[in-house]
Amino acid sequence: MNDTFLKACRGEEVPFTPIWIMRQAGRYLDQYQKVRKKVDFLTLCKTPDLTAEVTIQPIDILNVDAAILFSDILIPCEAMGMNLEFRESMGPVLSPAARDKNSIDRLSIPDPEDKMKFVMDTIRILRKELTGRVPLIGFAGAPFTTATYMIEGGTSRNFLNTKRMIYENPDLYKSLMDKITATITEYLKAQISAGAQAVQIFDTWGGIFSPGDFTEYALSYVIKIIEALKKWMKTENHEHVPIIYFVGETAGLLNEIRTSGADVFGVDWRINLDDAVKRLGGDVVVQGNLDPLSLFLPQDKIEERVKDVLSRASSAPGHIFNLGHGVVPQTPPDNVIALVEMVHRLSRR
Ligand code: CP3
Numbered sequence: 001m002n003d004t005f006l007k008a009c010r011g012e013e014v015p016f017t018p019i020w021i022m023r024q025a026g027r028y029l030d031q032y033q034k035v036r037k038k039v040d041f042l043t044l045c046k047t048p049d050l051t052a053e054v055t056i057q058p059i060d061i062l063n064v065d066a067a068i069l070f071s072d073i074l075i076p077c078e079a080m081g082m083n084l085e086f087r088e089s090m091g092p093v094l095s096p097a098a099r100d101k102n103s104i105d106r107l108s109i110p111d112p113e114d115k116m117k118f119v120m121d122t123i124r125i126l127r128k129e130l131t132g133r134v135p136l137i138g139f140a141g142a143p144f145t146t147a148t149y150m151i152e153g154g155t156s157r158n159f160l161n162t163k164r165m166i167y168e169n170p171d172l173y174k175s176l177m178d179k180i181t182a183t184i185t186e187y188l189k190a191q192i193s194a195g196a197q198a199v200q201i202f203d204t205w206g207g208i209f210s211p212g213d214f215t216e217y218a219l220s221y222v223i224k225i226i227e228a229l230k231k232w233m234k235t236e237n238h239e240h241v242p243i244i245y246f247v248g249e250t251a252g253l254l255n256e257i258r259t260s261g262a263d264v265f266g267v268d269w270r271i272n273l274d275d276a277v278k279r280l281g282g283d284v285v286v287q288g289n290l291d292p293l294s295l296f297l298p299q300d301k302i303e304e305r306v307k308d309v310l311s312r313a314s315s316a317p318g319h320i321f322n323l324g325h326g327v328v329p330q331t332p333p334d335n336v337i338a339l340v341e342m343v344h345r346l347s348r349r
Pocket of ligand 1: 025
């Protein structure tokens with residue numbers, strides 16, 4: 001198996017820098033669109049054969065060094081009892097918005113093998129199909145990023161309702177966050193038990209906070225999840241599964257993020273990777289950090305940026321190449337294929 005990705009997560013020596021791409025399965029690929037034409041997004045997420053098929057597409061097409069489970073961070077919100085819809089023009093809609101005590105009290109902490117069995121079934125299929133190929137990454141949203149969708153009822157611009165709840169009714173916010181934290185902890189344990197070989201926690205909206213608020217209202221819950229997972233892996237005698245923590249708009253929060261207990265730190269493009277490594281304390285494995293929109297540059301210019309990221313990453317004990325956020329639907333697939341080839345060629349030791 002190509003285990004370069006797992007070795008890099010552990011800070012071990014690797015023959016080349018491994019690469020995977022956030023949102024590597026998705027609308028920029030014709031092959032994904034073809035599957036999506038047949039079913040709506042949520043049905044796709046709940047049909048393990050199809051989910052497994054689109055998970056593997058980028059492995060075949062791009063030659064990336066890891067697969068990421070195809071799903072969505074909002075799946076657990078439905079399992080907790082909310083209505084979830086993905087509307088073509090609006091993105092996700094969660095109802096009724098979790099803004100008052102009543103709607104939060106009604107939410108449950110689901111048994112993942114019951115309410116989200118299709119995810120674990122997908123993982124079990126994928127581990128068979130990926131045998132001898134690449135490792136499989138599982139994932140979940142971080143409690144705060146998940147909570148923003150539940151409180152706002154969908155995507156938001158300024159997170160007004162979320163911040164109002166935090167500042168006006170911190171106890172209510174805590175009761176929601178405690179439920180989400182318990183749900184995500186059990187969900188990630190179930191993914192690992194089913195065969196996920198690494199997990200990434202997405203805290204896409206963490207960057208909306210001051211460092212102090214980030215620590216109190218987002219990071220503290222992630223720390224709880226990571227501590228619980230590490231303890232559980234030990235007592236289960238499960239091999240340590242690397243935990244990647246990705247925060248959007250990381251730059252101002254690196255001093256805080258370093259205390260998360262994660263094995264790998266996702267970094268976005270708003271900071272140079274060597275500066276990020278320094279602020280994370282030096283002795284850390286990093287993942288990132290090309291601007292996703294730089295994939296619209298001509299390939300010779302992309303190559304210059306790849307060289308720059310690789311050389312800045314050399315100060316870290318481990319580096320996994322990635323974009324600083326998800327690849328966007330308009331991206332030319334040929335440039336993504338070229339990116340993977342460049343990273344492999346330019347980093348070969
Ligand atoms: O990375 C992968 O290839 C795995 C699949 C994956 C999806 N969503 C598929 C998806 C992952 C890891 C996610 C995570 C996710 N989902 C995040 C965190 C990462 C990030 O990008 O910030 C967030 C915030 C969401 C919530 C979400 N899901 C939104 C806001 C939307 C609508 C906007 C959009 O991009 O369409 C989705 C839908 C979604 N999730 C799609 C895909 C492929 C598009 C659905 C379609 O096919 O129409």
